[in-house]
Amino acid sequence: MSYATPSTTSTTALSGYGWTPELEELFAPLAEAGLTPARIARVDRGQCDVVLADPGTGELRTVRTDTRPVGDPDPINCPCTGDWAAVDLAAAPMPTVSALLPRGTAIIRKGAGARSDGQVLAANIDTVLIAVSLAAEPDLGRIERFLALAWESGAEPLVVLTKADLVDDADFVRSDVEEIAPGVTVLVVSAETGEGVDVLRACAPGSTALIGQSGAGKSTLTNALAGTDVMTVQQTRAADEKGRHTTTTRELIPLPGGGVVIDTPGLRGVGLYGGEGLAHAFSDIEELAENCRFHDCGHRSEPGCAVGAALADGTLPLRRMDSYLKLQRENEWIASRSDARLAAERLKKWKTIVKSAGKVRP
Numbered sequence: 265m266s267y268a269t270p271s272t273t274s275t276t277a278l279s280g281y282g283w284t285p286e287l288e289e290l291f292a293p294l295a296e297a298g299l300t301p302a303r304i305a306r307v308d309r310g311q312c313d314v315v316l317a318d319p320g321t322g323e324l325r326t327v328r329t330d331t332r333p334v335g336d337p338d339p340i341n342c343p344c345t346g347d348w349a350a351v352d353l354a355a356a357p358m359p360t361v362s363a364l365l366p367r368g369t370a371i372i373r374k375g376a377g378a379r380s381d382g383q384v385l386a387a388n389i390d391t392v393l394i395a396v397s398l399a400a401e402p403d404l405g406r407i408e409r410f411l412a413l414a415w416e417s418g419a420e421p422l423v424v425l426t427k428a429d430l431v432d433d434a435d436f437v438r439s440d441v442e443e444i445a446p447g448v449t450v451l452v453v454s455a456e457t458g459e460g461v462d463v464l465r466a467c468a469p470g471s472t473a474l475i476g477q478s479g480a481g482k483s484t485l486t487n488a489l490a491g492t493d494v495m496t497v498q499q500t501r502a503a504d505e506k507g508r509h510t511t512t513t514r515e516l517i518p519l520p521g522g523g524v525v526i527d528t529p530g531l532r533g534v535g536l537y538g539g540e541g542l543a544h545a546f547s548d549i550e551e552l553a554e555n556c557r558f559h560d561c562g563h564r565s566e567p568g569c570a571v572g573a574a575l576a577d578g579t580l581p582l583r584r585m586d587s588y589l590k591l592q593r594e595n596e597w598i599a600s601r602s603d604a605r606l607a608a609e610r611l612k613k614w615k616t617i618v619k620s621a622g623k624v625r626p
């Protein structure tokens with residue numbers, strides 16, 4: 265297959281950032297309209313840094329752009345780190361982001377405060393790395409919540425237990441976490457000693473995003489993966505002091521062997537934003553429920569309830585069931601804004617953009 269657009273040769277430089285022939289094809293009408301594909305590396309009130317292959321030299325460069333043309337009242341539709349953008353380099357006084365490509369995946373949490381707006385933490389990632397510090401007692405409920413959020417993104421979750429150098433019982437914790445993370449790889453790493461970093465690199469190629477509590481070691485791990493100190497880390501801080509929030513913006517960092525990692529600020533709490541992620545995160549309970557006598561079993565002392573039986577014989581811990589029910593209640597009221605609907609909206613918008621780009625073609 266050939267992609268006979270003006271940018272074909274230059275955009276291959278972007279492949280280390282995750283640019284694919286499929287994206288190239290999707291972008292073709294906009295390339296013909298004179299726009300340049302770029303990946304958003306950092307967003308900053310009305311402007312963002314994007315990485316693109318210079319149409320002239322083919323070399324990668326970072327360009328500051330104005331994002332006002334793609335502003336949207338719904339924060340979910342606004343540009344986010346990891347988004348693919350169509351950039352008008354000729355715009356004056358500065359280059360602009362003229363359109364955003366439809367997202368393949370997106371980590372969306374419920375916005376802070378009473379508003380039910382969603383907030384996008386990272387877009388177009390292949391793997392969500394959930395960083396959990398081994399230096400503190402692991403909060404299984406919190407990990408379950410992160411897992412539901414990660415599954416919901418459409419990307420693959422992976423739990424990274426950090427700071428292994430500070431503890432002796434990492435493998436105990438690992439097996440505890442594996443039990444609450446069906447189908448998910450759990451790795452033990454230390455950025456300090458380098459333990460597990462190569463395995464992590466091999467397990468998560470392509471685009472990854474690091475999420476987790478403040479102080480979990482996300483930026484330190486980003487630096488270890490990047491092989492250089494790109495992100496600021498406060499070396500002197502006590503192991504798991506809360507509320508420091510060293511990282512304040514979501515930043516996309518290229519990795520030496522190809523691929524990128526998006527480092528994100530620590531999350532105090534994560535509200536789920538609806539969808540099927542919860543069913544993935546609790547697939548063990550969902551599987552049990554398939555064996556309940558009644559299709560619509562509420563798992564509250566109905567006869568023939570397989571979930572109740574598993575609770576009774578201890579194979580399903582009560583803590584996990586409570587966690588599931590709690591997250592389910594929280595998820596329900598927002599479920600109407602399903603991911604599928606959002607994706608459909610985005611695709612519709614994209615088609616309109618492509619259509620109007622076609623009209624301006626010479």
Ligand SMILES: Nc1nc2c(ncn2[C@@H]2O[C@H](COP(=O)(O)OP(=O)(O)OP(=O)(O)O)[C@@H](O)[C@H]2O)c(=O)[nH]1
Nearest residue numbers: 427455456478479480481482483484509510511530
């Ligand atoms: N001993 C040890 N300390 C670590 C390790 N990784 C991180 N730390 C320390 O933990 C503290 C927090 O690390 P950060 O990387 O800033 O944590 P973060 O998750 O990016 O935090 P926020 O940016 O606030 O969300 C720093 O003092 C690090 O030096 C590790 O593998 N071993």
Ligand SMILES: [Mg+2]
Nearest residue numbers: 482483510511
């Ligand atoms: Mg950080």
Ligand SMILES: [Zn+2]
Nearest residue numbers: 556561563569
């Ligand atoms: Zn049941």
